[in-house]
Amino acid sequence: MTHQDVSGIKRTEAAMRQARDEAERASRAKSEFLSAMSHELRTPMNAILGFAQLLEADPALAPPQQENVREILKGGRHLLHLINEVLDLSQVENGHLQLSLETVPVACVVEECFDLVQPLAEEAGITLEPGDAGDHHVCADRGRLRQVLIHLLANAIQYNRPGGRVVLGYAEDTATGRLRIQVRDSGYGIPPSRQAALFQPFTRLLVNDRMEGTGIGLSLSRRLVEAMNGAIGVESVEGAGSTFWIDLPRVPAPGAGETGDASSPDGGGEKGPSGETDRPVLTVLCVDDNPANLRLVEQILARRAVRVRLLSASTPGIGLELARVHHPDLILMDIHMPHMDGFQALQRLQDCPQTAGIPVVALTAHASRGDLKRMRDAGFTDHLGKPLEVDRFLQRLDRWLQGDGSQGF
Incomplete structure (x- = not known):
């Protein structure tokens, strides 16, 4: 009978399993850290780029000041691009990248x-x-x-x-x-x-x-x-x-039929209602726990030709109450908020007869393809990424308020 001591092999296998488990935990921790940091970095970038865009469009600025603002926008957009690339690279390395082939x-x-x-x-x-x-x-x-x-x-x-x-x-x-x-x-x-x-x-x-x-x-x-x-x-x-x-x-x-169906997702977007200036004041409710984001939305909406009445709420609870009382034409809802996130707030709105039919647009600092699907399935009308692009925001706002932006994902 032959005997073989395999205790060394067992110890090596156990050490390898432990090393693999530690590497997987470190990988998950890195991915979670970068995801959280992406959101935290994008939040101040929303204020930096948003207010800089408003300054860029201010005709009162002298040429040297306009050049300074352009440099701020250039640097801010470069930083945002770097944040996006680091997050994407991390997702690829950890196998979390979602593709739709x-x-x-x-x-x-x-x-x-x-x-x-x-x-x-x-x-x-x-x-x-x-x-x-x-x-x-x-x-x-x-x-x-x-x-x-x-x-x-x-x-x-x-x-x-x-x-x-x-x-x-x-x-x-x-x-x-x-x-x-x-x-x-x-x-x-x-x-x-x-x-x-x-x-x-x-x-x-x-x-x-x-x-x-x-x-x-x-x-x-x-x-x-x-x-x-x-x-x-x-x-x-x-x-x-x-x-x-x-x-x-x-x-x-x-086939030609398929191509034709997909050629223009915004086909009806150019049809604006007649008598635009005769429309009544429109009410928009913005729910966001960041005061700078609320001020930015307020100043962006002030640039519209058609008057918009803005209601601001720094907590989802206040937002829900304002929605029930004032029944706004549109709600802009931040996704990441303490105590109650945007998905939970949307569910409360849908469960209330007074607010169930109000279109709600999600505001989010980062949205993967899976996040977008979750928003669409939850019932959000559309989404806007942070940092906000002012001109795009205003164009989409007009579509939503005219009823042309339904399910715009």
Whole structure:
């Protein structure tokens, strides 16, 4: 009979299990910390960017003051972008990233991206050429694909030569069933020694003796593309520009009927009621535990041509009472509040006959796809992200008050 002492193996296995459990706990703690910090950082950013936008639109400001405000907005938006990227990277690393893979028309996404980066290109004197995306469709998360393309386009503009060009190209690989989207720039190129590290977190390039970017965007882009069953890479010749490419699964274009149904989610938004100036005063109730957010909403609403009567509530309890007494036309409801969150407050409104039919819009500092589904299922009319974009807020406000913004998720 042979005997073998396995106590050492048992101790090693126990140590490995303990190390794995500790790593999982640390990962969960990091994810929860970053999620909480994201909300805490976005709350003051709402005040910084919101009031700065109001100042930017003030005709009484002298040119030097307007330039100062633009610098505040530029710095604030950069900080917000960094907060978003850090949170996204953390979600990817912890497996908490939620994707909605669907058939995406490449030409439509490219058009959306070009509209967003065109002002940046004009400021830098760069020519953008979208190429011909034809009728190509890919399987991807539309929002995440747009996020990756915008980052690649912004990099191609930022690292370009004065008067340079950014050109998009498309190549179908019938053998693998994939479509390659290429972003070519006429910039300075990337040394071979630097190319391998480009997609590592916090890698930054030296351009004209300056360190550029946050060092997160390309790493995050790689994780996002791989999560969509794709690949991303770069081809570059020093002194002759770079080409960043994305490979994604190609899928057949949907039928004409499907395309037509999805072409214009806001199709009725342009139909405004006649006699706008004859409408009575509209009442909006804003429920938010942050006094700065309440003041910001008050000043934004004061800019509307049609008069709006604003009711403010710093606690959900006060908000519920004001809603029962005044029956407002619209309620803006913060989600994260102590003692009673926005979901609980919405349920109370729905349970009360006097307030059950009032449209309620959620205000939230961060909303994942799962959060948006939960809001929609709970009965919120729509949502607005913080920090608030003033012009978008006013446009959406008009739609909601006219009854055109029902279930606008």
